[in-house]
Amino acid sequence: MVAPASSQCSAQARGLCHRRRWVVAFPLALLAPALVHAQRGSQEAPNSPIDIEPIVVTATRLPERLGDVPAALSVVDRREIQEARLTVGADESLKRVPGVFAQSSDNFAQDVRIQIRGFGTRAAFGVREIKVLVDGLPETLPDGHTELDAVDLGVIERVEVLRGSASSLYGNAAGGVIQLFTEDGPDHPALSTRLTGGSFGLQKYLVKGGRRSGQLRSFASGSFLQLDGYRDQSAARSGIVNAKLRYDRDERTDVTVLLNAVDAPAAEDAGGLTRAEADANPRQASRLNVQLDAGEEVQQGRLGLVGHHRLPSGEISAYVYGLYRDFSNRLPIPPATPPEQGGIVAFHRFSPGAGVRYALATPLLHWAQQLTAGVDVQHQDDERRRFANVNGERGALGLRQRERVTSVGPYVRATVFLRDDLSVSGGVRYDSVRFDVDVAVPSNSSSAGGRTLEEWSPGGGVRYTPWVWLSLFADAGTAFQVPTTTELANPSGAGFNPDVDPQTATSYEIGARADGDRVHAGAAAFFLEVTDELIPFELAAQPGRTFFRNAGRSRRYGLELDWRAQLLPGLQWASAVTFIDAEFRDYTTNQGTFDGNDEPGIPSWQVYQEIAYRHSRGVFAAVEAFLVERYFVDDANANRSPGYALCNLRLGYTRTAGAWAIEPFLGLNNLAGERYDGRVRLNAQNGRFFEPAPRFNAYGGLLVTARL
Numbered sequence: 125m126v127a128p129a130s131s132q133c134s135a136q137a138r139g140l141c142h143r144r145r146w147v148v149a150f151p152l153a154l155l156a157p158a159l160v161h162a163q164r165g166s167q168e169a170p171n172s173p174i175d176i177e178p179i180v181v182t183a184t185r186l187p188e189r190l191g192d193v194p195a196a197l198s199v200v201d202r203r204e205i206q207e208a209r210l211t212v213g214a215d216e217s218l219k220r221v222p223g224v225f226a227q228s229s230d231n232f233a234q235d236v237r238i239q240i241r242g243f244g245t246r247a248a249f250g251v252r253e254i255k256v257l258v259d260g261l262p263e264t265l266p267d268g269h270t271e272l273d274a275v276d277l278g279v280i281e282r283v284e285v286l287r288g289s290a291s292s293l294y295g296n297a298a299g300g301v302i303q304l305f306t307e308d309g310p311d312h313p314a315l316s317t318r319l320t321g322g323s324f325g326l327q328k329y330l331v332k333g334g335r336r337s338g339q340l341r342s343f344a345s346g347s348f349l350q351l352d353g354y355r356d357q358s359a360a361r362s363g364i365v366n367a368k369l370r371y372d373r374d375e376r377t378d379v380t381v382l383l384n385a386v387d388a389p390a391a392e393d394a395g396g397l398t399r400a401e402a403d404a405n406p407r408q409a410s411r412l413n414v415q416l417d418a419g420e421e422v423q424q425g426r427l428g429l430v431g432h433h434r435l436p437s438g439e440i441s442a443y444v445y446g447l448y449r450d451f452s453n454r455l456p457i458p459p460a461t462p463p464e465q466g467g468i469v470a471f472h473r474f475s476p477g478a479g480v481r482y483a484l485a486t487p488l489l490h491w492a493q494q495l496t497a498g499v500d501v502q503h504q505d506d507e508r509r510r511f512a513n514v515n516g517e518r519g520a521l522g523l524r525q526r527e528r529v530t531s532v533g534p535y536v537r538a539t540v541f542l543r544d545d546l547s548v549s550g551g552v553r554y555d556s557v558r559f560d561v562d563v564a565v566p567s568n569s570s571s572a573g574g575r576t577l578e579e580w581s582p583g584g585g586v587r588y589t590p591w592v593w594l595s596l597f598a599d600a601g602t603a604f605q606v607p608t609t610t611e612l613a614n615p616s617g618a619g620f621n622p623d624v625d626p627q628t629a630t631s632y633e634i635g636a637r638a639d640g641d642r643v644h645a646g647a648a649a650f651f652l653e654v655t656d657e658l659i660p661f662e663l664a665a666q667p668g669r670t671f672f673r674n675a676g677r678s679r680r681y682g683l684e685l686d687w688r689a690q691l692l693p694g695l696q697w698a699s700a701v702t703f704i705d706a707e708f709r710d711y712t713t714n715q716g717t718f719d720g721n722d723e724p725g726i727p728s729w730q731v732y733q734e735i736a737y738r739h740s741r742g743v744f745a746a747v748e749a750f751l752v753e754r755y756f757v758d759d760a761n762a763n764r765s766p767g768y769a770l771c772n773l774r775l776g777y778t779r780t781a782g783a784w785a786i787e788p789f790l791g792l793n794n795l796a797g798e799r800y801d802g803r804v805r806l807n808a809q810n811g812r813f814f815e816p817a818p819r820f821n822a823y824g825g826l827l828v829t830a831r832l
Contacts, residue, residue: 179199181193181197181199181284182284182303184293184537185293185481185483185496185498185537186483186494186496190637191589191595191637191639192547192587192589192595193587193597194547194549194585194586194587194597194598194599195286195287195288195585195597195599195633195635196222196223196286196287196288196633196635196646196648196650196684197284197285197286197287198221198222198284198285198287198646198686199282199283199284199285200217200218200220200221200282200283200284200285201281201282202280202281202282202307204217204220205217205277205280205281205282205283206277206278206280207744207746207774207776207789208744208746208774208775208776208789208790208791209277209774209791210320210322210326210328210791210823211276211277211278211320211328211330212277212326212328212349212351213226213228213230213236213277214226214236214238214272214275214277215227215228215236215238216277217277217283218238218283218285219700219732219750220686220698220700220732220734220748221285221287221686221700222287222646222648222684222685222686222700222701222702223240223241223287223648223682223684223702223704224238224239224240224285224287224702225238225239225702225726225727225730225752226238226239227239227802227803227804228802228803228817229354229355229394229801229802229803229815229816229817230324230351230353230354230355230358230360230802230817230818231358231393231394231802231803231815232273232351232358232360232362232388232391232392233249233360233391233392233393233418233419233420233453234248234249234250234393234803234815235249235250235251235271235272235273236251236272237251237803238251238254238302239253239299239725239726240253240254240285240287240288240299240300241287241288241299241300241650241652241680241682241704242299242680242704242706242723242725242726243298243299243300243629244299245723245724245725245726245806246657246658246659246660246672246725246806248610248660248670248805250269250270250271250272251264251269251270251271251272252268252269252270252608253268253297253298253299253605254270254297254299254300254301254302255270255290255294255295255296255297255300255301255302256270256272256301256302256303256304257301257302257303257304258275258303258304258305258306258384259304259305259306259368259380259382259428259430260430260441260443261382261426261428261430261443261445261477262477262500262502263275263304264296264297265475265502265504265529265608266296266475266477266502266503266504266529266530266531266557267504267529267531267557267559267606267607267608267609268296268297268605268606268607268608269608269609269610271422273362273386273388273391273422273424274364274384274385274386274424274426275304275364276330276345276347276364276366278318278328278330278332278345278347279306279307279330279332279343279345279366280304280305280306280307281305281306281307281308282304282305283302283303283304283305284301284302284303284305285300285301285302286300286301286302286303287299287300287648287684288300288599288601288631288633288650288652289581289583289599289600289601289602289603289629289630289631289652290583290601290603291553291555291581291583291601291602291603291604292535292537292550292551292552292553292581292582292583292584292601293535293537293551293553293583294500294553295500295531295533295535295553295555295581295604296531296533296555296557296604296605296606297603297605298603298604298605298627298629298654299603306343306366306368307332307334307343307368308334308341308343308368308370309334309335309336309341309342309343309368309370310334310335310336311336312335312336312831312832313333313334313335313831313832314333314334314335314829314830314831314832315331315332315333315829315830315832316330316331316332316333316827316828316829316830317329317330317331317827317828318330318331318332318825318826318827318828319825319826320823320824320825321823321824321825322791322821322822322823322824323354323818323821323822323823324351324352324353324354324818324821325350325351325352325353325359326350326351326352326823327348327349327350327351328347328348328349328350328825329347329348330345330346330347331345331346331347332344332345332346333345334368335832339371339372339373340369340370340371340372341368341369341370341372342367342368342369342370343366343367343368343369344365344366344367344368345364345365345366345367346363346364346365346366347363347364348362348363349361349362349363349364353392353394354407354816354817354818354821355394355406355407355408355409355815355816356394356407356408356409356414357392357393357394357395357409357410357413357414357417357418357419358392358393358394358409359390359392360388360390360391360392361388361389361390361391362386362387362388362389362390362391362422363386363387363388364384364385364386365383365384365385365386366382366383366384367381367382367383367384368380368381368382368383369381375434376433376434376435377431377432377433377434378431378432379429379430379431380429380430380431381427381428381429382426382427382428382429382430382445383425383426383427383428384425384426385424385425385426386422386423386424386425387422387423388420388421388422388423389421390419390421391419391420391421391422392417392418392419393413393418393419393420393454393456394409394410394413394418394815395409395410395412395413395418395456395812395815396410396804396805396808396812396813396814396815397410397812397814397815397816398810398811398812398813398814399763399811399813399814402801402814402816403799406799406816406819407816410456410812412456412458413456415456415515416454416455416456416457416458416467416513416515416516417454417515417516418454418455418456419453419454420451420452420453420454421451421452421453422449422450422451423449423450424447424448424449424450425447425448426445426446426447426448427445427446428443428444428445428446429443429444429445430442430443431443437484437485437486438482438483438484438485438486439482439483440480440481440482440483441480441481441483441498442478442479442480442481443477443478443479444476444477444478444479445476445477445478446474446475446476447473447474447475447476447477448472448473448474448475449471449472449473449475450472450473451469451470451471451472451473452468452469452470453468453469453470454467454468454513454516455467455468455469455513455669456513457513457669458513459512459513459514459519461512462522463510463512463520463521463522463523463566464510464522464523464566464618465510465522465523465669466510466511466512466513466519466520466521466522466523467510467511467512467513468510468511468512468513468518468519469508469509469510470508470509470510470511471506471507471508471509472506472507473504473505473506473507474505475502475503475504475505476502476503477500477501477502477503478500478501479498479499479500479501480498480499481496481497481498482496482497482498483495483496484496488540491540491541491542492540492541493538493539493540493541494538494539495536495537495538496535496536496537496538496551497534497535497536497537498534498535499532499533499534499535500531500532500533500535501530501531501532501533502529502530502531503528503529503530503531504527504528504529504530504609505526505527505528506526506527506528506609507524507526508523508524508525508526508527508609509521509523509524510522510523510524521565522565522566523563523565523566523618524563524564524565525561525562525563525564525565525618525619526561526562526564527559527560527561527609528558528559528560528561529557529558529559529560529609530557530558531555531556531557531558532555532556533553533554533555533556534553534554535551535552535553535554536551536552536553537549537550537551537552538550538551545588545589545590546586546587546588546589547586547587548584548585548586549584549585549586549587550582550583550584550585551582551583551584552580552581552582552583553580553581554578554579554580554581555578555579555581555604556576556577556578557576557577557578557606558574558575558576558577559574559575559576559577559609559612559620560573560574561573561574561619561620563618563619565618566618569618569619572619573619573620575620575622577606577625577626579604579626579628581601581602581603581604582601582602583599583600583601583602584599584600584601585597585598585599585600586598586599593638593639593640594636594637594638594639595636595637595638595639596634596635596636597633597634597635597636597637598632598633598634598635599632599633600630600631600632600633601630601631602628602629602630602631603628603629603630603631604626604628605626605627605628605629605658606626607624607625607626607658607672611624611658611672612624612672613669613671613672615663615671621671621672623673623674624658624672624673624674625656625674626656627654627655627656627657627658627674628654628655628656629652629653629654629655630652630653631650631651631652631653632650632651632652633648633649633650633651634648634649635647635648635649636648642689642690643687643688643689643690644687644688644689645685645686645687645688646684646685646686646687647683647684647685647686648683648684649681649682649683649684650680650681650682650684651679651680651681652679652680652681653677653678653679653680654675654677654678654679654680655676655677656674656675656676657674657675657677657678658672658673658674658675659672659673659674659675659711659759659806659807660672660806660807661673661713661759661807662807662808662809663809673713675708675710675711675718676708676709676710676711676712677708677709677710677711678706678707678708678709678711678723679706679707679709680704680705680706680707680723680726681704681705682702682703682704682705683702683703684700684701684702684703685699685700685701685702686698686699686700686701687699694737694738694739694740695735695736695737696735696736696737696738697733697734697735698732698733698734698736699731699732699733699734700731700732701729701730701731701732702729702730702731703728703729704726704727704728704729705728706722706723706726707720707721707722707723708720708721708722708723708759711759713759715759715760716760718759718760718761721756721759721760721761722755722756722761723756724755724756724757724758724759724761724806724807725755725756725757725804725806726755727752727753727754727755727767728753728755729752729753730750730751730752730753731749731750731751732748732749732750733748733749733750734746734747734748734749735747735748742777742778742779742780743776743777744774744775744776744777744778744789745773745774745775745776746773746774747771747772747773747774748771748772748774749769749770749771749772750769750770750772751767751768751769751770752767752768752769752800753767754766754767755767757804757805757806757807757808757813757814758806758807758808758813759807763811763813765801765804765813765814766800766801768798768799768800768801769796769798770793770794770796770798770800771794771795771796772791772792772793772794772795773791773792773795774789774790774791774792775789775790775791776788776789776790777789783830783831783832784828784829784830784831785827785828785829785831786826786827786828787826787827787828787829788824788825788826788827789824789825789826789827790822790823790824791822791823791824792820792822793818793820793821793822793823794817794818794819794820794821795820796820797819797820798819799816799819800816800817801814801815801816801817802815802816802817802818803815803817
């Protein structure tokens with residue numbers, strides 16, 4: 125047994141505890157005089173302008189200055205996403221966002237696990253409890269599940285992360301919203317080629333380019349990724365194509381056509397290891413995963429249309445899209461398992477969606493105001509089959525059922541500007557999510573039927589800007605989260621599990637943003653309660669499968685700090701610090717009562733630090749550190765994943781000659797060769813919780829851009 129989290133540090137973790145003190149205290153000590161300098165500069169020269177480039181965000185479904193948003197919101201720009209980065213996993217750039225814990229063991233069959241304030245931790249694969257949009261189109265399905273295999277970070281221009289409850293705007297998103305925006309066609313024709321190679325057989329090739337011709341902007345990209353993998357049974361291969369065509373009819377109307385396709389014929393799954401296995405040989409794969417050739421194959425295509433029409437006092441926006449996905453997954457489930465729980469899952473999916481939004485900005489009782497009203501409609505139609513996994517080949521058909529999910533979400537939100545420095549906002553959304561299942565095999569099944577899950581989600585906030593450099597905010601809201609079709613899997617056979625219900629959350633938040641001439645800083649404190657939280661577990665009788673159940677109640681509260689400081693010309697310091705306390709308040713299962721236990725998978729603190737230098741002659745260097753406290757991996761708090769400290773180095777150089785730009789780059793990850801878990805599998809059977817991540821590894825590449 126491992127001592128509870130409240131006990132003193134063990135010998136294994138004592139070093140991390142000491143590092144926590146200086147990693148947190150030292151940056152805060154340095155930050156204090158910088159903030160004082162920024163404030164003093166404003167006080168000493170109140171009439172002199174402060175040179176701050178305004179950051180405009182759209183997370184509230186309207187273009188808004190970042191300082192006017194009454195919620196915790198972070199923006200990651202193109203440099204932080206692409207500059208000397210691998211551009212392989214979303215964890216690379218999201219680690220710098222406070223409140224976000226992004227895990228990756230380079231297991232492309234499971235994808236990056238992203239959690240915001242503890243939401244998303246339970247994802248068996250993909251992203252859960254977080255709404256993800258790309259160029260205004262929902263990447264998240266109507267049942268709330270998101271796959272990121274079609275996202276190419278090499279063409280992402282900007283990422284906005286809205287932390288906390290967002291249901292009054294987006295619905296079915298307890299943790300928040302992540303919006304990704306791809307590059308637009310440049311004003312002048314350009315073509316870029318990026319070649320990357322690295323440890324463990326890594327190869328990535330990217331070609332992208334675009335142009336503007338009159339009222340038309342075009343951009344297209346294609347990339348190929350191949351990886352042998354750090355662990356056995358962890359190879360991956362995929363190709364992604366993107367096309368973006370924007371037509372500006374006039375100053376008021378624009379239409380954008382978006383095309384995305386991915387072909388990933390190989391994404392192997394090495395599986396989880398016990399602690400003893402991971403310590404003895406972290407590169408090995410689970411025996412059963414190798415025997416049954418665990419992994420997945422994906423082909424997906426999506427075509428979408430986004431349009432805006434600006435009115436004298438408002439705007440009308442709309443989107444429509446259609447998605448097709450062909451998926452096959454070989455799970456490490458022995459052939460002896462009951463046929464309807466077979467180890468090979470395959471489905472064909474068709475998922476259309478559409479939405480419309482109307483924004484009006486007219487005075488209300490002599491106060492300026494913005495009113496937004498709209499509706500989102502999504503549908504998901506899956507033809508799911510399960511076969512026995514016979515050494516990686518399809519055996520007997522054990523299950524065939526058709527699963528349909530339809531979500532409808534009308535919403536309204538208003539912001540009233542009581543004064544130039546004071547605004548109040550509020551909104552409500554109604555979500556209705558209909559699940560239907562028709563079982564064809566087994567033919568004698570009585571599990572067909574449907575459920576409708578619905579909820580009202582109100583929310584609101586206040587923003588006060590006492591000085592041009594300081595903004596204060598507070599907000600509160602509720603969140604509604606339905607289980608996905610996978611989470612509704614029935615341990616007893618076909619159909620959906622009737623014992624799994626939606627979870628709800630209520631959150632409260634206060635925060636501040638400071639924007640000085642050299643320092644940009646933010647802070648947010650939150651408190652939230654979750655009811656009927658969806659928790660993953662495994663059954664000894666059905667190894668390799670993950671099922672879900674509801675916990676009674678859990679409680680979380682925490683503090684998030686982040687800042688960017690210009691220390692010297694060209695030298696920038698970025699930091700993010702997160703503290704969170706998450707525990708079950710009312711949770712009993714057949715295995716015991718877990719009231720008062722820490723929620724598994726959520727570290728109590730994490731710290732990100734980066735020092736980056738950019739010289740006017742094109743030299744770039746950045747060193748980053750990421751520290752994570754140890755955390756539990758099971759509800760009983762009997763097993764932990766050890767804490768760790770990572771240090772990475774990135775180097776680059778830009779040489780421009782006429783119409784050509786050449787940018788060689790180099791990256792060194794995990795410089796100290798730290799052993800750590802890239803991902804964990806919560807409540808796994810037989811102690812197979814851990815997926816080791818690569819120790820020291822390196823990559824390098826070359827970006828060549830031609831302006832045509």
